[in-house]
Amino acid sequence: MTVDTPIRQATRPGVLHRVSGWAMRHAGLALVLWVAVLAAVIGTATAVGADYRSDTSLPGTDSQRVTDIFTAHQPKGETASVQIVVRADGGLDAEKPRVESMLAAVRVLPHVSAVADPFGGQGDLSTDRRTAYATVSLDAATADMPVDGVRTIIHRAQDFARPGFQVEVGGDLARKAADSSGGAAEGAGILAALVILVFLFGSLLAATLPLLTAVFAVGSTVGLLMLASHLFKVPEYTTPVMMLVGLGVGIDYALLIFSRYRHELVNGTADPKIVALDTAGRSVMFAGCTVVIALLGLLALGLGSLQGIALGVTMTVLMTMLAAVTLLPSLLTLFGQRIERSVRKHAAKQRRTPGDGWRRLAGAVQRGPWVPLVLGVVALAALSLPALGMRLGFADAGTDDPAKTSRKAYDLLAEGFGPGFNGPLVVVSEGEAQLLGQTLAKDPDIAAVTPPQVTPDGKITTVLAFPKSAPQDAATSDLVQRLRKDTLPKLEGTYLVGGSTAAADDFAAAVSNRLPIFVLVVVGLSAVLLMAVFRSVLIPLKAAVLNLLSIGASLGVITLVFQHGWFGAQAGPIEAFVPVMIFAIVFGLSMDYEVFLVSRIHEEWRRTKDATAAVREGLATTGSVITAAAAIMIVVFGAFLLSPDRMLKQFGLGLATAVLLDALLIRCVIVPAVLRLFGKRAWWLPRALDRALPRIKLEEHA
Secondary structure, eight states: OOOSSOOOOOSSOOHHHHHHHHHHHTHHHHHHHHHHHHHHHHHHHHHHOOOOOOOOOOTTSHHHHHHHHHHHHOSSOOOOEEEEEEEETTOSGGGHHHHHHHHHHHHTSTTEEEEOOTTSSSSOBOTTSSEEEEEEEESSOGGGSOHHHHHHHHHHHHTTOBTTEEEEEESHHHHHHHSOOOOHHHHHHHHHHHHHHHHHHSOHHHHHHHHHHHHHHHHHHHHHHHHHTTTSOOOTTHHHHHHHHHHHHHHHHHHHHHHHHHHHHHTTOSOHHHHHHHHHHHHHHHHHHHHHHHHHGGGGGTOHHHHHHHHHHHHHHHHHHHHHHHHHHHHHHHTHHHHHHHHHHHHHHOOSOTTHHHHHHHHHHHHSTHHHHHHHHHHHHHHHGGGGGOOEEOOOGGGSOTTSHHHHHHHHHHHHHOGGGGSOEEEEEESOOTTHHHHHHTOTTEEEEOOOEEOTTSSEEEEEEEESSOTTSHHHHHHHHHIIIIIGGGSSSOEEEESHHHHHHHHHHHHHHHHHHHHHHHHHHHHHHHHHHHOOSHHHHHHHHHHHHHHHHHHHHHIIIIISOGGGOOOOOEETTHHHHHHHHHHHHHHHHHHHHHHHHHHHHHHHOOHHHHHHHHHHHHHHHHHHHHHHHHHHHHGGGGSSOHHHHHHHHHHHHHHHIIIIIIIIIIHHHHHHHHGGGGGOOOHHHHHHSOOOOSSTTO
């Protein structure tokens, strides 16, 4: 990745050279343009607002057909609702006046259209008459209901609580209203990254430049994403995921270019900025393209909810690439003299030759490559094993913080009416359904069945079946499959099973069925790109296998923590789209480190034709940069474990684990061992492929 000799000027400078050169020649103007773009985008987005929408459709599945049937046969559009759950230790009959007063107070609140009476004999009162719930119908759809309006309902209802009389509010809107506004995770990640950069460079100014570059890129993308939400279906959770990836990648890309600049500055290169951009800058652009390819591979899945988030994260990576090769060069030019003084002063204090420790590590690995290779692969495989038992689903209130009112309402309903009450199965029939309720009631895993309800047009009959198991239990998923494949097909007519649990199962099945083509597209395109860059067959194969191992290990860790409840986490299913997103993002980020390390090794190999020495020098030159970049990503991603959102916690843990394993175990131990065993064969490419593949240069002089 680095080179100690001056770079030769190309006869025709490439696009990167011209763009970065313009930014350096007009540094002040480039900075002003970035500030203007950031202000304009944020200002416009703030004025226009966002229109985030989740596309949860699953064409061709039973759960989607149930949704479509209700949409077609219900005369009114679906409106949102919440549930007020009450429990009286001494029985609700004695508390009936208090309950009625509470419901009357809620009934007059804004956005409340109707409040059900739990004493009306509709099954809203538990058999022991100590727990009841009242459905509060709202006058807006879920996406349009103001969060403050839901909080008002929660606070007004809980005003009537007293010792022995508990009042909680449940439902998706109540869960959303109880979540904090966030921001702590992003702030903690940026602060930790700044500490690492100051320690690495010994200068606050030098440490600030990569951070500033990332903040500009992420800030601009947030505004662009808000505007794009009016044209595309972008889920509301895209913004925090985008910031999670953008901060890590943005700081890393700027750090890698700045580290090369610093290296050339210390070595006395005539124009270190040009060298850094023509070497590390090219590597950043190539690595960023591999991340984009991996993210765009999500489009092959054909799932709308993933396409929106793929668009948002792709925009983030593209903006970080642009900032790294335009904004950073302008900052290096504007603050060049001050940075040079601090860098030279810090370098003079270092007594050891840079890279000595990494040379010793590479030498130790090369002396006995089989031991670290086998131990490393076995460790990754062992961590991957729990992922084989991963259960995909959509977390409900049962995985919320026990202190949240939505979780307390969930627990009260499960205790008073049974664990399956929080996730009933919706069974619909097009036509008569005389035997449907009787058949469902006979199932040993169904606790209760509601009387058939007919739509106003008389064409659709609906029955709610309450499982004996909780919505997120494996037994409930097994029940769905048995009803679909065995029980209902024996009846005359067409029957469909929907509901939240069925939808989660359908989503997991859709992902599983389309995963092979997704993996093939991402791995295949990335392998071809690596083959074209490094003119090798074994390098891309090695990269693909090791990247898959690191992804498997990170998914295994997520499974242990969030599915099995390790380290105090709430046990439950893994969010259905998290593994696919982690695969796309981690595969792309893993290629970053592959490019940064192997490009430097490849450079030494071309210069010396000594395969062993090339690996040693490549690790010596890039080891500290890779570990520093990884440390920044780990603290940024790991900071999202502070988020109250379960999905973000899973993303943060998965990405941090993958980067940790990739940077320390794979790049610094396993890769040197594998390349030592490959020897000169690592750089072999059949002549036919050599002629067919395009030539992609990561260094201007290559």
